[in-house]
Amino acid sequence: MDRSSPENLILVTCQPDGIALVTINRPKSLNSLTKSMMTDLAKAFKSLDADDSVLVIILSGSGRSFCSGVDLTSAEDVFKGDVKDMESDPVAQMERCRKPIIGAIGGFAVTAGFEIALACDVLVASKGAKFMDTHARFGIFPSWGLSQKLSRIIGPNRAREVSLAAMPLTAEQAERLGFVNHLVEECELLKKAREIAAAIIKNNQDLVLRYKSVINDGLKLDLGHALTLEKERAHEYYNGMTKEQFKKMQEFIAGRGSKKPPPSKL
Known part of the structure; x- marks a missing residue:
């Protein structure tokens, strides 16, 4: 089903x-x-989050650039x-989205494009991709999280160099630094x-949503409070399960355990 913006x-x-x-x-x-594109992108993520038939979202760009x-x-x-209007803010809507978002980064992800990439849950990049923060070069104040997220991923000293010197990062460097999953x-x-989307879809979708949520919410806390959050949500999850659900869980685990492992090639 196509839900493209009027101008495509x-x-x-x-x-x-x-x-x-979703393609830019x-x-x-x-x-x-x-x-208008920013607003349409925000609306797209909000709509997909509300659609029960959508389990995973892949975000990419057409041509030789991501964004x-x-x-x-x-x-x-x-x-x-x-800039505080969450309804027209694509990054805010991506962060609110319960569904896993996989970014497919080809070509350039620059400034706002870099911020959109960092709002994805998993990143796959082509070998020629480049990430660059030009906020300081053009006098643009960041408002989609780059000043805060990047330092938490690659460390403050390296993030300061990337942002203050507008130093580009290759996809290979991004993979080594840990914010690109696959090259x-x-x-x-x-x-x-x-x-990756297919592997996620094979799993229990209720727990996929809950797991993404507890990871992302926990990242906003110190470790002690994050561990408490995990305990609280686990308690809520198991307390909400019926006897039938526990039975299905046991049957599934038993079924997996009864499968013979493939023969060793050694």
Whole structure:
């Protein structure tokens, strides 16, 4: 099912297997974002989050760029608006989205594009991809989380260099630093993203949503409070299970245990 924006700058396709594809589709401008595109992207994630048929979302860009940031030819229109308006904020809607989001990063992920990439739960990047923060170069104050998230992933000293010197990171560096999960050839980008999505879909979907939530919510806390949060949610989860659900769990575990392991090749 197609839910694309009227100008087809944000393409949304829902597939029967539970995967939704969201594509930033302005390749002639390296997928730079206008105000209306930002709003449409936010609406897309909000809509997909509410759709029970959607289990995993894959986000990509068309052409040779993932997203080159905000279209600076309309900078005043973008930045003079209310940056605290969550309804038109794509990163806020991605962070609110309960479904796993896989970013398929090909080409450039620059500034706002970098921030959108960091809002994904899993990142797959092509070998030619580059991540760059140009906020300081162009006098743009970050408002989608780059100043806070990157330092927590790669460490404050390295993050300061990346942001203050506008130092690009290659996909290989991003993988070594830990915010890219998989590095693939460009032609394999969406295939790898789909493989990860399929692996997620095979699991218990209620627990997938709960697990994503407890990981992301716990990251906002110190370790002690995060562990308490995990205990509280585990208690809530098990208290809400019926005898029938416990029986199904036991039957599933017993069934897995009875399967013979494949013969060793050694």
